[in-house]
Each structure stands twice: as C-alpha cells, then as structure tokens.
Amino acid sequence: KSSNSCLSRCKNTNCLLGTVPVVSWLPRYSIRENALGDLISGISVGIMQLPQGMAYALLAAVPPVFGLYSSFYPVLIYFIFGTSKHISIGTYAVMSVMIGGVIERLAPDSNFMIWDNETNSSIIDVTSRDAERVRVAAAVTFISGLFQIVLGLVQFGFVVTYLSEPLVRGYTTGAAIHVIVSQLKYTFGISPVRHSGPFSLIYTVLEVCYLLPQTNVGTLVVSIVAIIGLILAKELNAYLSKKLPIPIPVELLGIVIATVVSWQVDLNGKYGVDVVGLIPSGLQPPALPAVSLFGQVIGDAFALAVVGYGIAISLGRIFALKYGYSVDSNQELIALGLSNSVGGFFQCFAISCSMSRTMVQESTGGKTQVAGALSAIVILFITLWIGALFEDLPKAVLAAIIFVNLHGMMKQFMDIPALWKSNKVDMVVWVVTFILTVLFNPDLGLAEYIAVRQVPGILIFHSSATLYFANAEMYQDALAKKSGFNITKILSAKKKLEAKRKRHEKKNAKKAKKAAKNNAVDPGKVTRDMIFTVNDEAFFRNYNEVQLRTTPPTPIPLSLSLIYILVHFISPTSNIKLRPFLSVSSTFFHSISCPPALTCSLFPLFLPLSLAGVVDNLQTGGFFNEKVTKSCLFYTVHDAVLHCQSSRKLSQDKVILALKQRTSHSVLKYGSLLLVMNSMLLDEGVSRGGHKILYGCSHCCKCLSSYVNFTWRMC
Known part of the structure; x- marks a missing residue:
C-alpha cells in the first residue's frame, strides 16, 4: 500500500511538472549564468512589442491599445506553461490579418452608420464600432484557445507535421500580401471599403487605385519618410550588429520621433494626418467573451488555432535544436491555448510568435522564458504610465513599420527558383498555396519477427514507412526513442564543454x-x-x-545502421530531418568524445546506388557537404557492415596512438558514431529456420526487426 501511495505521488508530481513546466525549470534557474542576458533581452523585446503591438492591432481592425494588451497577458501565460526558451510570444502579422478579416465580416463599418445633424451626412459611430470589434476579436480568440487546449490534451501535436515547409512558407507569403494591401489606406490616407470573402484582395486593390486621386499628401509624405528612415536605420543596425551589444531599437525611435513631430507640427489638425487617438491608461477588467458570437466564428477560430500553433512550434523547434533542448509539441498547444483563451477574457486578440522578435530575443542573450516575462513587464509599465504619450502618433508610421518588418516574408519569393532546382513538387505546393491564399484569403488557404541476432557494435534501425515531409519528424523522433540516443542532451553538453574549452x-x-x-x-x-x-x-x-x-546516462553506440525500406523518393524537406544526426557527428563527437588531438570518424550514409533518384534528391536538397560526401555510399548492407567493423579497429588504433602522444590520462569515454542508411528491399526469398536474412549479409544479421534491432559497442 505504501509503495502504491509513493508511486501515485510520483505520477502526480510528474504530471504537474509536465503540465506546468515553470515549476520544473524555475527553481533551477541560474541567476549567474542567465539573469543578465534575460534582462537585456527582455527589455529589448519589450521595446519592440510596443510599436509592433500597436501596428498589428490596426491589422486586426481594433484600437492600438488592444495590441498592447495582447503583448502582455498571453506572454505571462506562456511563461508559465510554455516549453520553448527562445520564441517571443505576442502579436503576429498573419494572425492579425486573419482576425481582421473575421472582424470586418461580422462588424463592418456599414453597420455603424449614424446621421450627423451638423454635417447633414452619415458618419461612422467609431465608439460603438470599436467596442463591437473588440467583442468579436475576444470571442474568436477564446474559441481558438479552446481548440488548442483540446488538441493538446488529446495529444494532437503531431498535426503540425502535415504542414510541410513549402506549404507554410507559401501560406505566410500570401498572407503578407494581404497585410500589405490592408495597410495601403493608412499609407495614402484614403478610406476604401474593406472587403471580405474570396477575391477580396483584388477588389480592395481596385478600389485603392480608384481612390488614389483622393490621397492625403501629408499622410503620403509621412509614410515615405518613415519607410525610408526605417530601412536605412535597419541597414545601419545590421552593419553595426557585431559591434553593438544589443540592436538599436529602430521602431521605438521611429515612433518617438514621429510622435514628437506630429505633436509639435499638429499634423492631424493642419494636414489631416490620421493619428492613433485616445489611449486609455491602465488595464481593462476581465469580461466574458460574447457567447452569441461563438457559432459564427468557430471555423475561423480553428484556422487560427492551427496556423498559430504551426508557426510557433516550427520556430520553437529550430531554436530547440540549435541550443540542445526539446520542445513538447502537445504542451506547446496547451500553452498557446491557455494564452489565447485567458487573453480572450481581457479583450486580447489571437497571438503566435514573431520571427523578428524571436531573433532579437536570441541575439541579445535571452536564454530562458524569463526574458519573455520581463518583456511583458516592460509593456505593463508602458500601458500604465506612458501609453497616453503616443496619442499623436500617425497611423501611417505604424503602417510603415509593418511594411518594413515584412521584408523577411517577401524574401520567401526566392524559394521558387531554389525549389525549382531541388524539387518541382515542393515548388508546385508553394505556388499553389500562395495563389490560393492570395485569392481566397488566409482563413481559406490551409513486432513481426521474434528472434534477433545483432552484429556487435552496430545499431540497425528499420522503418517500413516511406519518408516524406509528414513523417520526417516522426522518423527522427522514433530513431532517437528506439536507440536511446538523445541528441538534444548531447548538443547541450557539447555547447557547455565547447564554451569551457x-x-x-x-x-x-x-x-x-x-x-x-x-x-x-x-x-x-x-x-x-x-x-x-x-x-x-x-x-x-x-x-x-x-x-x-x-556523460549521457545511456551509452552511445559506436555505429548506427539505418535500414530504410521502400524509399523511392526523399524530398529536401524530409532529408533535412536527418541533419541533427550529422551535426552530432561533426560537432559533439569531435569536441566531447575526443580531445583536440584526436580525430573522429563521420557518419557514412548507405544507400543502394541503383536508386539514383534518391541520391539526386539528397544532392539537390543539400544533404551532402564537405564532411558527408558521396564517398560514404555503399553498394550493399554487407559492405557497410564490413566498413563499420574495419573503422572500429582503425579508430581504436588512432585513439591509442593519439593518447600516447598527448597524455597518459584516459579521456575517451565513447567511440564516434557511424550512421549507415539503406533504402533497398529485404530479400523475401531467403529464410532459414523462420528467420529472415538480409540480402548479402547472412553472417552479419540473421534477422531484422520490423522497427529496430540494436547492439551497443563500447570502446
């Protein structure tokens, strides 16, 4: 009974640590190693959140102050429940324009026209319109968060694997076009009717062209000056990036200068330049989302949930791999869902992560989620005490900030020639996704064998599935799980040791x-x-x-043999998933398993030469480099196994010679890792005693498990 009670307590503790990650990592937070970097990073990102939050609120068709709320509440929630240490949660252009489309459909200007007796004309009741739009934004955000929470609880995090990289990049590029078109009215100072539904972008562009004669010259001048100034400042920032400890807060300086000039010159009164207007001090009290709107926004909410999660987890995994830790995809769904659902009570609109802010958070020394919490504190300070100072800020400057920040997405057009050379199928996916997103809006664009004999020292991994973008991540995870070879921990250990070296x-x-x-x-x-x-x-x-x-708790194999069955096509987006194993070979084992005087063998890759198309795809996908060349290819499994065995003896001879030359201390704990990959079929006709035998390898492996057979070899 006592043992059951102890086991129950352990399960409850593990459940708590998994659901609330901050309880796990915050008590172990190293102030000496992380505090300064997180402080500088948090202040830098918080400064960026101010202009971006206000600008992206315009995209979402809500007053700018609600962009500040969306940069505060969700960030604090993610700090508690998120697992990525580097992504910057907050407003995001694609999410904002999707919400703006929903708001314009359910709360268009035409629903709030009132008669003005002074001018004898119809005008828009801005107060009522904005209040209704905030209700719509909060409702769709709340439902979106609920979708993400439910998907996370049912372990549906793998859904993002079906969003291939060409699809995501084509989608975000198309959404960026919608963002640009939606901001043209602030650039030219005109008031076109905002359209929704299919072909709305084309209708909007035509109406903007029709209204160009009504352009406000003062607004256009402010826009041009702001865009040119921001571009020049960002280029200067990039030029001085290696000389400055933190990047210059270009957007903050821009809005400060623009606000001062607008206030001194009275751009709104004299030249009719549209400004931000009233920014209330303090925070809004929580309020229940409008339940009556749930049925009208449920489809849009699901699209927001999937897109927001896809962007966040993709960026989170990039930095997790770079810094040697893991990101829990299901926990990320729950964290984002709680951020959105709780934010819905405080009139926030749906959030995700921003690439530009994430890069700043990482480059300025941010190492943990504490940097995000500090950025939220900066936003809180601005909202409570100095937000009203930006009431004279021209909206044209916010539009200019959006234009300049989209330059990264515009560079994604260069994917087309690159994909044309590497994989035409991926290029078609990119182009079709882009066209559909532009035309139809972002919310519409998206154990058989029982006995095993193993070759000593060689780990053999066998997957029967075809490797393509949807299962590439699962393939990598399965290999790590079955082999017990935790790459993220090894990379983390490598980075610490490399810094000490x-x-x-x-x-x-x-x-x-x-x-x-x-x-x-x-x-x-x-x-x-x-x-x-x-x-x-x-x-x-x-x-x-x-x-x-x-030293990892699980021994590291000297050799790893990957037997990949039924592979007739490997796309560039799939073979990239194997690169972490290659990076371990060329970085970790070179610096951890061996001292500087020693050399380690690389990963030889085994593919049958008869499948020339697979080799060509690996070549065009950038799989090979100066260390992993085609000389690592073998004709049969037997040849690869013989190479593994011979390389062991050669490696041991080198180790003994190097140790004799350098020092008497024994520093080699594990051997290097050898990766062998085979895409040939099993010879179904050869069997002995009910045991299947690999073709050409009868004395090396009597039987191959349908998923994994492995043996450890220790030096």
Whole structure:
C-alpha cells in the first residue's frame, strides 16, 4: 500500500511538472549564468512589442491599445506553461490579418452608420464600432484557445507535421500580401471599403487605385519618410550588429520621433494626418467573451488555432535544436491555448510568435522564458504610465513599420527558383498555396519477427514507412526513442564543454604568449600546438571531470545502421530531418568524445546506388557537404557492415596512438558514431529456420526487426 501511495505521488508530481513546466525549470534557474542576458533581452523585446503591438492591432481592425494588451497577458501565460526558451510570444502579422478579416465580416463599418445633424451626412459611430470589434476579436480568440487546449490534451501535436515547409512558407507569403494591401489606406490616407470573402484582395486593390486621386499628401509624405528612415536605420543596425551589444531599437525611435513631430507640427489638425487617438491608461477588467458570437466564428477560430500553433512550434523547434533542448509539441498547444483563451477574457486578440522578435530575443542573450516575462513587464509599465504619450502618433508610421518588418516574408519569393532546382513538387505546393491564399484569403488557404541476432557494435534501425515531409519528424523522433540516443542532451553538453574549452584556449594563449615573450619568441608566431603544451596535463584532467558530468546516462553506440525500406523518393524537406544526426557527428563527437588531438570518424550514409533518384534528391536538397560526401555510399548492407567493423579497429588504433602522444590520462569515454542508411528491399526469398536474412549479409544479421534491432559497442 505504501509503495502504491509513493508511486501515485510520483505520477502526480510528474504530471504537474509536465503540465506546468515553470515549476520544473524555475527553481533551477541560474541567476549567474542567465539573469543578465534575460534582462537585456527582455527589455529589448519589450521595446519592440510596443510599436509592433500597436501596428498589428490596426491589422486586426481594433484600437492600438488592444495590441498592447495582447503583448502582455498571453506572454505571462506562456511563461508559465510554455516549453520553448527562445520564441517571443505576442502579436503576429498573419494572425492579425486573419482576425481582421473575421472582424470586418461580422462588424463592418456599414453597420455603424449614424446621421450627423451638423454635417447633414452619415458618419461612422467609431465608439460603438470599436467596442463591437473588440467583442468579436475576444470571442474568436477564446474559441481558438479552446481548440488548442483540446488538441493538446488529446495529444494532437503531431498535426503540425502535415504542414510541410513549402506549404507554410507559401501560406505566410500570401498572407503578407494581404497585410500589405490592408495597410495601403493608412499609407495614402484614403478610406476604401474593406472587403471580405474570396477575391477580396483584388477588389480592395481596385478600389485603392480608384481612390488614389483622393490621397492625403501629408499622410503620403509621412509614410515615405518613415519607410525610408526605417530601412536605412535597419541597414545601419545590421552593419553595426557585431559591434553593438544589443540592436538599436529602430521602431521605438521611429515612433518617438514621429510622435514628437506630429505633436509639435499638429499634423492631424493642419494636414489631416490620421493619428492613433485616445489611449486609455491602465488595464481593462476581465469580461466574458460574447457567447452569441461563438457559432459564427468557430471555423475561423480553428484556422487560427492551427496556423498559430504551426508557426510557433516550427520556430520553437529550430531554436530547440540549435541550443540542445526539446520542445513538447502537445504542451506547446496547451500553452498557446491557455494564452489565447485567458487573453480572450481581457479583450486580447489571437497571438503566435514573431520571427523578428524571436531573433532579437536570441541575439541579445535571452536564454530562458524569463526574458519573455520581463518583456511583458516592460509593456505593463508602458500601458500604465506612458501609453497616453503616443496619442499623436500617425497611423501611417505604424503602417510603415509593418511594411518594413515584412521584408523577411517577401524574401520567401526566392524559394521558387531554389525549389525549382531541388524539387518541382515542393515548388508546385508553394505556388499553389500562395495563389490560393492570395485569392481566397488566409482563413481559406490551409513486432513481426521474434528472434534477433545483432552484429556487435552496430545499431540497425528499420522503418517500413516511406519518408516524406509528414513523417520526417516522426522518423527522427522514433530513431532517437528506439536507440536511446538523445541528441538534444548531447548538443547541450557539447555547447557547455565547447564554451569551457574556448575559455581554456584563451587562457593558455595568454600564458603561451607570455612564455614566448620570456623566451624571446615572436608572440605573433605562437601556434596552436604551443598553446596546448601549456599546462596540458591539467587540461586533460579538467576535461575528464567535465566529461564525467556531461556523460549521457545511456551509452552511445559506436555505429548506427539505418535500414530504410521502400524509399523511392526523399524530398529536401524530409532529408533535412536527418541533419541533427550529422551535426552530432561533426560537432559533439569531435569536441566531447575526443580531445583536440584526436580525430573522429563521420557518419557514412548507405544507400543502394541503383536508386539514383534518391541520391539526386539528397544532392539537390543539400544533404551532402564537405564532411558527408558521396564517398560514404555503399553498394550493399554487407559492405557497410564490413566498413563499420574495419573503422572500429582503425579508430581504436588512432585513439591509442593519439593518447600516447598527448597524455597518459584516459579521456575517451565513447567511440564516434557511424550512421549507415539503406533504402533497398529485404530479400523475401531467403529464410532459414523462420528467420529472415538480409540480402548479402547472412553472417552479419540473421534477422531484422520490423522497427529496430540494436547492439551497443563500447570502446
């Protein structure tokens, strides 16, 4: 009974740590290592959130202050429940324009026309219109969050694997066109009717062209000056990026200068330039979303849920792989869902993550979710005390900020020639998705064998599925799970050790130059070998200590043989998923398994030469590089196994020779990793005693499991 009680408590604890990740990582937060970087990053991102939040609120067709609310509440919720350490949650252009389409459909200007006795004409009741639009935005955001929570609870995070990279990039590029067109009215100072539904973008462009003679010259001048100034400032920022500790807050400087000029010159009164207007101080009290609107927005809410999650998890996985940690896709769904559903009570609109803010958060030293929480505190300070100072900010400047920030999405048009060369099917997916998104709006564009004999020292992984974009992520996860080879932990250990090695090199370089100076040797001629001769024994002793602390609990195999069955086509978006294993070979094992004096073998890739199309796709997809070349290809599994066995002896000979030359300390804990990949069929006609035998490899492997057979070989 006591053991059952203990087990129950452990399960409850694990459930809590999994559902509320902040409980797991915050008590272990290192102030010394992370606090300064998170502080600088949080302030920098918070400063960016101000102009972007106000600008993207215009895209969502709600007052700018609600963009600030959407940059505060959801960020705090994600801090508690999110698993990505680097993505910046908040307003996002694509999500905002999708919400704007819903709002314009359910709360168009025509529904709020009133008669003005002073002018004897119809005018828009802006107060009533904005209040209704906020209700619509909150309702669709709340339902979107509920969808994400439910999908996360039923472990539906894998759905994002069916959003291929060409599809996502084509979709976001098409959505960017909608964003640009929607902001033309603020650039020219005109008032076109906002259309919704299929071909609405074409109708809007035609109406903008028709209204060009009514352009407000003052607004157009402000727009041109703001766009040129922002472009020049961003180019200067990029040029000075290596010399500055943090990037210049270009957007913040832009809105401050524009607000001061507008206030001094009275652009609104003298030249009719449209400005932001009243920004109430403080925060809005929570309110229940409009239940009566749920039925009208349920379809749009599901589209928002999928698109927002797809963008966030894609960006989160990129940085997780870069920094050696894992992102839980189902927990990310729950975190985003809670951010949106709770935000719906506080009049926020749906959020995702922004690439530009994420890059700033990462480049300025942000290392944990604390940076996001600090950015929310910056937004809170602005909202409570200084938000009213931006009431004279021209809306044309916010539109200019949106235009300039979309330059990254516009560069995605370069995908077309690249995909034409690498994979025409992916190019067709990109182009068709883009066209449909532009024409029909963003919300409409989206164990058989029982006995195994293993070759000592070789891990054989077999997948019967065809490798393509939808299962490429699952293939990578299955390989890591079945082999017990956790790449993210290894990369994290590698980065820590690499940083310590660099500090050691720098310290010894100073000592070497000092010693060379004392011995009358030119400091400019100090070589790397001289540097490593200084206190070499102490280094290897320290190296051993570090390696013992970073040693993974699961032994690392010397060789890994991937037997991939029924592969007749590998797209570039699929073979990229294998690159983490290649990066481990060329980075981790070079710096962790071996000291600088040693060399490690790379991943040989095994494919049958008869499938020339597969090899061509790997070539055009950028799979090969200077370290992983076609010389790593083998004709049969048997040849690959023989190579694995011979490379073991050669590697051991090199290790023994290097250790004798360098130091008497034993520093090699694990061997290097050898990857062998085969896309040939099993010979169904060969069997002995009910055991299937690989063609040409009868003495190497008597039987192959339908999913994985493996053996460890330790040096």
